[in-house]
Amino acid sequence: MGLALGSGWIAHLTLPVQNRQPDAAELGEQMEQSATASIVGGFRSTVSGYLWMKADEYLHGGAAMRRLTEGEMRRNDARLASTQSPDGSDPVQHHNETSEIPHPNNDKRLGWGEIERSVKPWVDPKNHRHVNLRETIPLYQFMTWIDPTFVSAYVVGAHVIYSSDKSKIGEVIAWLHKGVQASPKSVALQTELGRYLAEAQGFDEAQNCLRSAISIGESAQDLTAAEDDALQDAYRWMILIQRKLNNKISEREYALRALKRFPNDPIALHTINPSYGR
């Protein structure tokens, strides 16, 4: 922990490069030329990655989940993980997940299984509940303090803050502003910020962010799957905002731009052809 503290402090004070998105060409070069930047950067990515795994563990009160094995998927006999819905509707299914420690119905170990389920955190994977989401917020803050360029931590952290208390939208927007400051070229962050600004009825600023997201996404050579999804969301949010503001021309323009990249996007298709989907 001392090392994590030290690396975060060094990153903030002595290596401004650490506070910028490391995908620019000159930054990559700086990482290669500066041994300190490289070592500190590697260490803080490891620590923030570890905390990311911990956040998932915290959601389940320490109980570990795992993906199904191929044998389990073939036999279809595993106890699949699902989460209770807060509003009492159908449980939310996790995709091909079960608990690491088997359920008694799937456990042929005699006493060992009962002992393990007693000494280690274990929940029945089917219809389990998550702990209060707000308890994981400090972890996301910690992750972004250690690694200001950890985009996923900002995105998921924003969702966690907003889900736990919808009146905290101002806090969410401020949180995402910090993320955008550290990673101005992140499509995901610009889109999320635009989305929450739109939720807070700040349409002008929302449009600025979404335009940035779309501009970065359209000019990028190679987007990751997550950034590609975020670009699609950016188009959608832009279309919806134009529809809300009754700007038919802009709405159509963004729909056409979205269809160039995402030809099957339903929101864009519906804008061009209102009978689509009926």
Added chain:
Amino acid sequence: MTQTVRICSAFTRTSFLEMIRRKDFYAIGILMLVMVAGAGTFGFFGVRGLSVFVRDVAFTAIGLFSTIFAVMASARQITEEISRKTLYPLLARPITRWQLIFGKWAAAWVISSAAFLAFSVIGIALLTVFSVPVTAIFLQYLILKIIGLAWLCGLTIALSLYATPAAAITLSLIICFGSSACGRIVLLANADHPMSTFGLNVAYSLLPHYDYFDLGAKATYAWPMIPWWVIGALLAYSALHGAAMLLLGYVRFRSQPI
């Protein structure tokens, strides 16, 4: 029996003095303090509400350093007597070899437990300073860990009679920290290609289960106390498995020329 108890208490007294004289206990204690204090000070940097995280770091540190200390203390017990040649005057007294092994195990267990309790006091003190509460399961955590240390000391002393001290320490630590992974691998293999109930239980019983003696994860997330029969079962496992380890060590020690 009385003689065995006297032998055990003499070895324990000597081991305590040795522990105070050596620096490793203090070094480990300071390391633990820094680790937990470091985790707790994040509140000063604007990251509040990390109580679960600080508890997690505290219990991880306590478990980790207690294990390392126990392994190092146990591995030295007999091998240092042999290397310093103090074993000869010891065996010249009316002490049998099994009493020697048992006495050394008892000494290792007592000082390891004392070190563990000392680390726990440091950890709890720091958690109190940072206003991070612990729940009633902490008591079971202490009891179960002490039972686990008995098993661990038996394993390490047995290994030290078959291998060099460095190899014994390495193997013990691998067995301790790898026990959870081994169990997971067997379960995953069974999930993918189901084994027979008999085969799975034999495989599982032969594996070491040091991870079962650690309630740190449950204490971190403030789970309720576990059934006491589980602690009884693990006490039986520790006693039987640990005794088997010491017996293996005794068999080697008995035939070993000194």
